[in-house]
Amino acid sequence: xxxxxxxxxxxxxxxxxxxxxxGDLVAIDRCSLDVKAGEIVSIVGPSGCGxxxxxxxMSGLHPLSSGEVLLDGKPVKGPNPEIGMVFQExxxxxxxxxxSNIRFPFEIKGNRPDEAWIGELLHKVGLEGFGSRFxxxxxxxxxxxxxxxxxxxxxxxxxxMDEPFGALDSFTREEMNxxxxxxxxxxxxxxxxxTHSIEEAIFLSDRVIVMSARPGRVAKEYKVPFPRxxxxxxxxxxxxxxxxxxxxxxxxxxQKSRFAxxxxxxxxxAAE
Ligand code: ADP
Ligand code: MG
Numbered sequence: 001x002x003x004x005x006x007x008x009x010x011x012x013x014x015x016x017x018x019x020x021x022x023g024d025l026v027a028i029d030r031c032s033l034d035v036k037a038g039e040i041v042s043i044v045g046p047s048g049c050g051x052x053x054x055x056x057x058m059s060g061l062h063p064l065s066s067g068e069v070l071l072d073g074k075p076v077k078g079p080n081p082e083i084g085m086v087f088q089e090x091x092x093x094x095x096x097x098x099x100s101n102i103r104f105p106f107e108i109k110g111n112r113p114d115e116a117w118i119g120e121l122l123h124k125v126g127l128e129g130f131g132s133r134f135x136x137x138x139x140x141x142x143x144x145x146x147x148x149x150x151x152x153x154x155x156x157x158x159x160x161m162d163e164p165f166g167a168l169d170s171f172t173r174e175e176m177n178x179x180x181x182x183x184x185x186x187x188x189x190x191x192x193x194x195t196h197s198i199e200e201a202i203f204l205s206d207r208v209i210v211m212s213a214r215p216g217r218v219a220k221e222y223k224v225p226f227p228r229x230x231x232x233x234x235x236x237x238x239x240x241x242x243x244x245x246x247x248x249x250x251x252x253x254x255q256k257s258r259f260a261x262x263x264x265x266x267x268x269x270a271a272e
Contacts, residue, residue, distance in 0.1 A: 006073060007034035008190045009058060009158055013067035016053050027053040029215035030067065037157075038188040042201035042208045046251060050216030051194045055162050058192065059083050071158065084156035088163040090143035092135040092150075099131035102150045113153060121149040124186075125179060141172040145179070152183070158190045166196060177203050181229055198247050202240060203230055210250050220250050 014031040017024050028050035035041050043051050056062050058069050060076040060083065069076040071083065092101045102122075106113040122128050125145040135143055144164060151159060165173040177200055184191060184204075195201050201208045205224050212219040222243060226234050234240065 007070075008037040008039070008072065009035040009192070010070040010073075011054070011058060011067070012070070014054065014057055014064050014069065015066045016050070016057060016062075017065040026215040028057075029217055031211075031217055032067075033209060033218055033221075035158075035190055035192055037190055039207070040184060040191040040193065040205045042193045042195055042205040043211060044195060044198060044201055044208060044247065044251065045211030045216060045219070046213050049211045049214050051211060052162055054211075054216065055160050055192065055194055059085050059160050061085075081154050082157050084151035084154060084159045086144075086147050086151045086159070086161040086164045088166050090135070090140075090147040092143055092146060094135050097132050097134050098127065098138070098146050101135070101146060102153055105150065105154070114155070117155065118149065118153050121152055124183065125149055139172075140168050141176065144168065144176065148179075148183075152187075152189070156189070158192070161191065161193045163194050163196060165200070173197070173200065178229075180204060185228065198244050199235075201247070202226075202243060203235060208247055210247060222247055 011031055011033050015029050016027045018027055019025075031050075031054055033041075043054065045051055057064050058076070060069070060078045060080050063077075071080065076083070092098075093104065096104065102118060103113050119128075122131070125148060127142060127145055127149065130138065130142065135146075138146065144167075148164070165176045168176065180191070181204060183189070191204070193201070193204060198208075202224055208222045208224060209218055210220045210222070211217065224243065226240065
């Protein structure tokens with residue numbers, strides 16, 4: 001039996017080196033973090049610090065150069081039905097309607113979808129009755145809700161999301177955040193979310209992990225101790241404001257020191 005204290009998902013010393021034309025590029029370097037069952041953890045950090053690389057490694061979509069990812073203590077070595085993914089773009093197939101987009105992963109695997117569960121999910125996200133629409137007939141928010149339904153249709157125990165609402169306007173984004181909170185309250189799915197929005201990270205997470213600039217490592221971790229559902233009143237408190245600022249400062253501070261480093265790399269001191 002799984003112990004209550006064992007992490008659901010565990011990243012141990014994850015390092016990923018990409019071979020590029022201009023040489024090896026270390027995207028993440030000895031990254032380690034644990035996510036407990038039922039926890040929501042956000043990962044934030046400067047652009048290019050390796051967040052997507054880390055998430056793809058967690059999902060088994062690409063292999064690490066060294067280190068490992070464990071799901072319930074077992075190595076993740078390839079795509080896993082226990083892990084659902086939502087990307088920044090909804091990645092729906094334009095020539096298929098919503099119903100057949102959601103069923104597409106089942107088709108490739110030759111599995112029968114759980115129609116009752118899909119119906120329930122469509123109802124939850126407000127897409128009931130839209131099954132025959134094509135992606136072009138849906139708004140960005142609706143497409144992303146469909147992608148969320150597709151990811152949850154397998155009943156994954158872990159949901160990984162890579163800046164899922166970054167392309168949406170701020171109202172739709174808030175709506176999507178409430179929807180994810182609602183789904184979490186009902187399913188307690190373990191969630192790892194990459195986001196550029198500190199507000200979104202604080203609204204949704206139990207913990208916010210800040211990554212350092214490339215090569216990405218875990219720089220700092222913040223607990224988000226506010227009760228759920230996180231009402232407008234809770235989100236307007238001084239505690240939330242202070243936490244938001246502390247996280248922003250951590251990221252900006254890191255970028256500042258990186259720029260200073262770059263400057264001192266390029267501006268060589270005059271020879272004596
Ligand atoms: P983030 O999601 O934090 O913006 P990424 O994980 O996308 O960061 O990228 C980290 C670094 O790795 C960047 O410098 C990026 O250019 C590089 N990178 C990402 N994917 C590849 C790839 N397939 N091949 C080579 N370099 C890559
Ligand atoms: Mg990214």
